Amino acid sequence: MSTAAAGAIDHHHDPTTSTGIPNKKLLMWAFLASDCMFFGCLISTHLIYRLHPPPGVPAARQIFSIELTSFSTFILLMSSLMMALAVNAIQKGNLRSMRASILTTILFGSIFLGCQVYEFNNFVYEKHLTITNSILGSTFFTLTGTHGTHVAIGVLWLTLMYVRSFKPSGPEAAKGTWLLLSFVHLIVFAATLVLSMYLVLHFTRAAQASGFSGGTCLSFVGSQYPAILGAITGFLALRWFAQPRGAVDFDQHNAVDVEMMGLYWHFVDIVWIVIFTAVYLLEYIS
Amino acid sequence: MADALLKSEFLGEDDHGAAKTYVLWRPTVKTGLMSWLTTVDHKRIGFLYGISALFFFLVGGLEALFIRIQLIVPNNHFLSAQQYNEMFTMHATTMIFLSIMPLSAAFFNFIMPLQIGARDVAFPRLNAFSYWVFLAGAIILNIGWFINDGAPNGGWFGYTPLTTRLYSPNHAIDMWVMGLQLLGVASIAASLNFIVTIINLRAPGMTMMRLPVFTWMTLVTAFLLVLAFPAITIALVELMMDRLFGTNFFEVSNGGMPILWTHLFWVFGHPEVYILILPGMGVISEILPTFARKPLFGYPIVVFSGASIGFLGFGVWSHHMFTTGMGTMGTSAFALTTMVIAVPTGVKIFNWIGTLWGGHIVMRTPMLFALGFIWMFMIGGFSGVMHAAAPADAQQHNSYFVVAHFHYVLIGGSLFSLLAGIHYWFPLMFGRRVSEFWGKVSFWVVFAGFNITFFPMHFLGLDGMPRRTFTYDHNMGWDTGNMIATIGAFILGIGVGIYFTVMIYTFFKGEKVGKDPWDARTLEWSLPAPPPEYNYRVIPTVHARDNWWYEKHHRAEVAKENAEHARAEEAHGGIHMPFQSIYPFIAAVGVLIGAIGVAIVDPDPGPGLIGKKLAVSLIGFVIMFVAICLWSLEGNGGYHIHPKAESET
Numbered sequence: 001m002s003t004a005a006a007g008a009i010d011h012h013h014d015p016t017t018s019t020g021i022p023n024k025k026l027l028m029w030a031f032l033a034s035d036c037m038f039f040g041c042l043i044s045t046h047l048i049y050r051l052h053p054p055p056g057v058p059a060a061r062q063i064f065s066i067e068l069t070s071f072s073t074f075i076l077l078m079s080s081l082m083m084a085l086a087v088n089a090i091q092k093g094n095l096r097s098m099r100a101s102i103l104t105t106i107l108f109g110s111i112f113l114g115c116q117v118y119e120f121n122n123f124v125y126e127k128h129l130t131i132t133n134s135i136l137g138s139t140f141f142t143l144t145g146t147h148g149t150h151v152a153i154g155v156l157w158l159t160l161m162y163v164r165s166f167k168p169s170g171p172e173a174a175k176g177t178w179l180l181l182s183f184v185h186l187i188v189f190a191a192t193l194v195l196s197m198y199l200v201l202h203f204t205r206a207a208q209a210s211g212f213s214g215g216t217c218l219s220f221v222g223s224q225y226p227a228i229l230g231a232i233t234g235f236l237a238l239r240w241f242a243q244p245r246g247a248v249d250f251d252q253h254n255a256v257d258v259e260m261m262g263l264y265w266h267f268v269d270i271v272w273i274v275i276f277t278a279v280y281l282l283e284y285i286s
Numbered sequence: 287m288a289d290a291l292l293k294s295e296f297l298g299e300d301d302h303g304a305a306k307t308y309v310l311w312r313p314t315v316k317t318g319l320m321s322w323l324t325t326v327d328h329k330r331i332g333f334l335y336g337i338s339a340l341f342f343f344l345v346g347g348l349e350a351l352f353i354r355i356q357l358i359v360p361n362n363h364f365l366s367a368q369q370y371n372e373m374f375t376m377h378a379t380t381m382i383f384l385s386i387m388p389l390s391a392a393f394f395n396f397i398m399p400l401q402i403g404a405r406d407v408a409f410p411r412l413n414a415f416s417y418w419v420f421l422a423g424a425i426i427l428n429i430g431w432f433i434n435d436g437a438p439n440g441g442w443f444g445y446t447p448l449t450t451r452l453y454s455p456n457h458a459i460d461m462w463v464m465g466l467q468l469l470g471v472a473s474i475a476a477s478l479n480f481i482v483t484i485i486n487l488r489a490p491g492m493t494m495m496r497l498p499v500f501t502w503m504t505l506v507t508a509f510l511l512v513l514a515f516p517a518i519t520i521a522l523v524e525l526m527m528d529r530l531f532g533t534n535f536f537e538v539s540n541g542g543m544p545i546l547w548t549h550l551f552w553v554f555g556h557p558e559v560y561i562l563i564l565p566g567m568g569v570i571s572e573i574l575p576t577f578a579r580k581p582l583f584g585y586p587i588v589v590f591s592g593a594s595i596g597f598l599g600f601g602v603w604s605h606h607m608f609t610t611g612m613g614t615m616g617t618s619a620f621a622l623t624t625m626v627i628a629v630p631t632g633v634k635i636f637n638w639i640g641t642l643w644g645g646h647i648v649m650r651t652p653m654l655f656a657l658g659f660i661w662m663f664m665i666g667g668f669s670g671v672m673h674a675a676a677p678a679d680a681q682q683h684n685s686y687f688v689v690a691h692f693h694y695v696l697i698g699g700s701l702f703s704l705l706a707g708i709h710y711w712f713p714l715m716f717g718r719r720v721s722e723f724w725g726k727v728s729f730w731v732v733f734a735g736f737n738i739t740f741f742p743m744h745f746l747g748l749d750g751m752p753r754r755t756f757t758y759d760h761n762m763g764w765d766t767g768n769m770i771a772t773i774g775a776f777i778l779g780i781g782v783g784i785y786f787t788v789m790i791y792t793f794f795k796g797e798k799v800g801k802d803p804w805d806a807r808t809l810e811w812s813l814p815a816p817p818p819e820y821n822y823r824v825i826p827t828v829h830a831r832d833n834w835w836y837e838k839h840h841r842a843e844v845a846k847e848n849a850e851h852a853r854a855e856e857a858h859g860g861i862h863m864p865f866q867s868i869y870p871f872i873a874a875v876g877v878l879i880g881a882i883g884v885a886i887v888d889p890d891p892g893p894g895l896i897g898k899k900l901a902v903s904l905i906g907f908v909i910m911f912v913a914i915c916l917w918s919l920e921g922n923g924g925y926h927i928h929p930k931a932e933s934e935t
Binding site: 026033037040048054139160167 | 408474477478481482512514516517519520521524527531532533535540541542543550553915918
């Protein structure tokens, strides 16, 4: 498109729609309205049962680890900043910067998810709060788990967008190797991410069990070397995938796609602020 | 105005013609099975919704007849209590979710884009996905008839703890839960699409206050769906968690409260009532002005009362729960809001009467159904206001009086208006018109059968006959009423039979009519019947609320304007059409398999890491995920067509 070459795209106004709002953005707004009701019902369920606790329900304050959750909340908030930077970058046509910001957003989102996995593990095995043994466990795990699922979907979406940004333009696009390459790229990305999270979580557990020392590190490397090698290979492969290979079919015209994803991501963050307040902080009042 | 002819920068690349080769296969067939599986045309998707809805309408009707046969005499043994439970559960679920809602969706799909002067909905492939997921949900709900577990039997309201694992141990309720979840996904996806379409795809000059009322009601209904369905989604998630993973949401011994289900269900359930009736009100608001030969009386008031019904609809749910002991304050508050919501409804009825007043009324079949709607809906409305009085409601609660009330609203209201809509738009959809004689016969038989069935139920209810009991003793004094109701049900069945036989006959052999046989007012009638795939050769420019009437009186001016726009559009490369796609269908197949895994497969921990249940669910998920990936990678490209000017008729 000739206008694309001129780089004069107004990212806030689409002249072809009745209102000037891009269709995709409007769709996401309407969806988020729906999601508000969705989380509203879940959070209400938690608060209602909190008001009417049955006898013998465990005290949430003794179970929660507010320091860890505060940390992961902070990380999630920062991921929103990176998401905003990604949108800004692609609106200016700066693909490299957008990729970097998206990767950081993915990283922060994964840290949040890792904290949640750690937290769930800790609650179930050490604090003995399970999804079945009390109403607190039922509402807590369902609510935060649903939110975690939203974050995981967000991470998946970001990953897909990242991989998509390597789709070639021109004659390469018609050949189809890129399609196969994209799928391999996606699978490698997901595998590396999961493997890294696994390693970090296990290392944390090992360090907690026997203190953080050279010996712990060595025995950890000794016992987990296949996973470590896998993760390293994964990172090298991802580095290879990220090499520039000519023109790509991803530019300012895709800004609305990134922005739509960003709206979702910010919304999920805002929901977490509400959950953090209503589920965690509320227990520390008085 | 010329803006409407530009290419959106927000659509990504726009591939001209078939010059480019595609890695991802884009189907182009226009006939045969494949063309229906891959269609993204809103009119075809409308037909798919319509045909499914009519099929399930017959299924639900059959279930109703079984219920009436069982109740014809006291102590009848036509059905067992268990079968009776399945019948009334599936009758309600089928009629609400699988026939009235999709029939409305059929009209939303077919009519709404035409009324706003658009060439398709905003997201054509998402629209196809909505339909296929709807079908998947319908299959999950009905699969129980064919397997040992039986059909869902917990009532359409699924009250806990009756539906918890303890009291409903087999998969029947799981199917009901998953079926409704899928229908929720389908409804929300479709509604998001309609919201964006109505807000963003209006033809130049089509301001919000020039939208046809049917389109307005589509918008309000879409918002209701988007905001109300999450409540039942969460309720169903909690029930599913209780059933599959042993959580305590509704487990009383561990602090769960079944009343929570009741609240969440009705937070959805009452807006759902308006989801069922508002499209009907829209249809009526189209038909009355056309056949009264004058514009709708008080258009803004009709629109705003529709919108305020939508708002207030979220604040009345607890009137379904007056007998649960909410306390005086809660009960009075909900009694008041329930009385308040009768006001905008009454306003609409007065506006319809105002439309008829002083008009040159043409008594064609659609008009007959529309007038029947006003009368029958009013009866249902009046008994509704009676329920708003909490002390009276405490007496009527769970009795046949309630059954009579909501059938007057759902059949006399929703169904009559949708049957009127089918008659009204049939010439546009198929270019043929139903014979007046047989149309009127079907109306009078349906009308008589409906009243003979449901009017006696008012008396049965006030005489204390409870809902949902599979039989009664003959000394209760309910014999005559039930006998009459069952006879009426068969008359109603015959009426519906005549209606559909006539429709099928008309589809093949009916009188051929040209464009605009009713001399109607709205834009869709400016199209040839049936409308071409691209709808409008030239996107119309809207000058008035009843724009087609305006165009008929300003032919020269409109022709000049259109010729100009046609040239401008040709200069931009012709009419842009979206490519067809198979991925929405494949994604829905994945959803279906996953839902079968969750709902029906037994959780048997096999020798391996993954049990059979998890395996089937995961396979479904992977199919869905891959389909969605390919869906997004293929992009929303399209091609251009250059139609010749249609001959003026």
